[in-house]
Amino acid sequence: MKTRQVGDKESLFHFWGRYLQKVATGLVSLLSGMGVTIRYFVSPDKIITQQYPENRENLQMMARFRGHLAMIHDENNQHRCTGCGICEKACPNGTISVLTAKDLAGRKVLGRYIYRLSQCTLCNLCIESCPFGAISMGRDFELATYDRQQLTFILNKTQGGK
């Protein structure tokens, strides 16, 4: 063990002087810190805490918030997806499967758009890659479930597209 070098012995008077001074400066530093706390305590207008989940009703999410993937549907429940599969290729995680079908005229259309939230990293790459602007990110963030099965979605409501 290292031992401290002791120099000339300090007089008792000096020792106590130093000691008391340290106590005083220490006390001042603690009190000034406490002052900040008290200032916040007595000014309720500075409260920024949000009461979640009580404020669920009027919670505003940012316009670009990246929640889960969603397909944009118009008022007639029509979507713009052509089933081209570009988003499937752009996805780094194999989250999307675009299953195509044939419509009555024999043209290739979207059959089912399968999205697995459990594998999604919410990276936005699929949306950037879609040439038709058919998909977007949802605003929801409470996405936890008890069962993994519930994390697979079919995003299109109707077969085909425009």
Next chain:
Amino acid sequence: MELQPVDNLPEGFTRGLNSDETSEEYFLNMGPQHPSTHGVLRLVLKLDGENVLEVVPHLGYVHRGIEKLAESQTYLQNIHLTDRLDYLSSHFNNLGYCLAMEQALDIGVPERGEYIRVMVCELQRIQSHLLWWGVTGMDLGAISTFLYGFKEREMITDIFEEICGARLTMNFFRPGGSFADVPDTFIPRVKKVIERMHVALDEYNTLLTDNIIFRERTRAIGILSREKALSYGCSGGVLRASGVSYDVRRNDPYSIYDRFDFGIPVGSVGGCFDRYRMKMEEMPQSLRILEQAVKDFPEGPYRSKEQSAYRLPQGSYYSQVETARGLLGTYIVAEGGAKPYRVKFRSPSFSNLSTLCEMAVGHKIADLVTILATLDFVVPDIDR
């Protein structure tokens, strides 16, 4: 002094325990689930009572194989992997990767794009330092600093959420700019942050910097000499605290950092308090950059021509950026296809952590926590 046989020692140790009757030496496991190791880092300590004799960090608990994974994904997809290196510096990581790609493909960035990059990066530097400041206080027993730090941090996180939709894994920058332009509310929000931060920094100093308990616990603890800091390859605040004035933004300017006027704080002793001071003084400097950028924020395009796929020509490309923790190097070896042949990241946290044993020996366990806190590493950045 009798030493135990060397063969049944914990991994990484070279010398056994002192088997003297009176000796109190033993091994202790700290982590991987320890609050002050900031993630899943495991430290094996050799202690004599409460005194640290040797520290061996064990890594790999969050190894996700990002460098290997990058080989099987396209360049564009790789950018979102870099978010997950140092999750508090995801904009810097994105930027590092984009700079290497831009260098390979000779892509330029429009003026507005450059300004967005610099501003977003400086905001993130402050954001990361605020979180660090909060947890440093908490590690030393001052829980309230955590809440104070998060108060201002939330303003910056909101800006990020507004411009890119994410709060942590941003994936915002793309070769030639960023994936979206900033909304009109961006500049007013930044102005508000600058205004608020000037007041908040004073509060932080009153709360923690001038606090006697904090001062006494960081004074003359964990000294890292200039030579040691250099030979371990430290960077960022750890290196500057030891008296070396090196900052990538100044010494090897990327983006448009050479246009801004800002200072690089440099320490003298290299102890815990110096490392703390570095971060606290970096924040006003980042605010200075932000103030200048807000003043000249130009109109115009935010991204040069977008491509749906990028193919890097054969060769190797290197870029380096100064993250909130130090120098992040991105090295890409391309073979001409759509996917890289090999990607290597040189992360600042790894080199900074390797100095731990050097600093901790001779101190108490409680001081080891102080040293860990001021080293400011992010474990996923070490493991990758």
